[in-house]
Amino acid sequence: MIQVKICGITRTSDAIDAVSAGAGAIGLVFAPESPRRVSVARAGEIVAAVRGKISCVGVFRDQAAETVQAIIDRVNLDYLQFHGSESPGYCRAFPAGKWYKAFWLRPELHAEAIREYGERCFLLDGLLAAENRGSAGRQDVPAGISWDRAREWAGQGRMILAGGLNPDNVGEVVRRVRPYGVDVSRGVEKEPGIKDKEMISRFVRQVREADLGGAG
Numbered sequence: 195m196i197q198v199k200i201c202g203i204t205r206t207s208d209a210i211d212a213v214s215a216g217a218g219a220i221g222l223v224f225a226p227e228s229p230r231r232v233s234v235a236r237a238g239e240i241v242a243a244v245r246g247k248i249s250c251v252g253v254f255r256d257q258a259a260e261t262v263q264a265i266i267d268r269v270n271l272d273y274l275q276f277h278g279s280e281s282p283g284y285c286r287a288f289p290a291g292k293w294y295k296a297f298w299l300r301p302e303l304h305a306e307a308i309r310e311y312g313e314r315c316f317l318l319d320g321l322l323a324a325e326n327r328g329s330a331g332r333q334d335v336p337a338g339i340s341w342d343r344a345r346e347w348a349g350q351g352r353m354i355l356a357g358g359l360n361p362d363n364v365g366e367v368v369r370r371v372r373p374y375g376v377d378v379s380r381g382v383e384k385e386p387g388i389k390d391k392e393m394i395s396r397f398v399r400q401v402r403e404a405d406l407g408g409a410g
Contacts, residue, residue, distance in 0.1 A: 196368060196405045197375030198398050199251065199354070202230035204387035206243045211391045213247045215398040220248055221275065221377070224265055225255035229386040230379065237269045251275050259287055275317065282311045299343070299357070305350055314351035317377060318344055321367070322358025344371050361396040368404035376401060 200212040201221030212220050222237045223230045232240070241250045252271040254262050256278035266274075274293035276285055285293055296317040297303055308316050321344060347353055352374035359367060360381030368376065380386070382393040 196373065196401055197354070198401050199375060199377045200379075200382065200389065200394055200397075201251075201253065201356070201377050202228075202379035202383070202387055203240060203389070204230055204232050204236070205389070206240050208389040208391075208394075209240045209244045209248070211389065211394050213244050215391075215395040216402070217394070217398055218249060218375070219251050219273075220244070221251045221253050221379070222269070222271070223253040224257070224262075225253060225277065226257075227255075228253075234265055234268050237265075241270050245270065249273060253277055254280075256280065259284060262288075277317075277319070285311055285313075294354070296356075305347070308347070308350050315354070315374070316351055317354040317356055318347060319377075320357040321355050322363065344373070348372060359397075361393055361400050364397055365400040365404040368401055369407060 197219065198217040199219040199221055200208070200217050202223055203209050203212070203220045209220050222232050222240065224237070225231060244250070249272040250270070251273045252265060252269065253275045254277065262274070274288055275296060276293060277296040280295065285295055290313070294313055294315040294317060295311045296319050297308060299318045299320045344353070344355060348371065354375040354377050355367060355371060355373045356377035358381070359376055359378045364376055364378070378397055382389050382397050384390050
């Protein structure tokens with residue numbers, strides 16, 4: 195079953211809606227420059243409300259390892275997503291199987307860059323960059339990269355796709371690319387950090403229907 199992560203959660207009610215819709219994970223953004231950043235205290239409240247019902251992922255970008263560890267010590271996160279220029283050595287300082295690295299889907303991205311991190315799970319962002327510049331708010335992601343190219347990376351491991359996904363296009367992406375998972379933030383929002391319950395439900399439903407329907 196294709197995994198669904200609802201990222202950029204800032205409210206407990208939105209996390210509960212993600213659980214009700216059948217999503218497998220929520221993302222809590224700690225990157226300082228993100229409009230969806232949550233405080234450590236708020237993140238703790240959100241995680242406590244859905245603990246055991248959904249996986250909770252902390253999203254970080256080029257932050258000191260000590261800062262990340264301090265947040266881990268206070269918030270009971272299941273996984274870490276490193277969404278910046280973190281090196282393999284930096285990432286490996288954290289427990290294996292508990293983190294994954296995000297990569298921008300650029301023309302120059304190559305398989306070896308992914309394999310250097312040694313983890314089977316990874317995220318490709320910027321899939322539909324013309325619609326969404328990425329969950330961390332980056333504005334320098336090149337537009338116009340077809341999702342067909344993303345299929346080339348499926349053999350590298352458990353590939354999560356992000357960037358520009360929404361309830362209207364995710365079904366086609368799932369059918370054409372067959373990723374391990376999909377990640378959405380802006381595509382199910384009323385405004386930055388404020389999710390729409392019906393959009394979350396429709397997004398998850400479209401993924402499930404496309405998953406059951408097989409490759410297109």
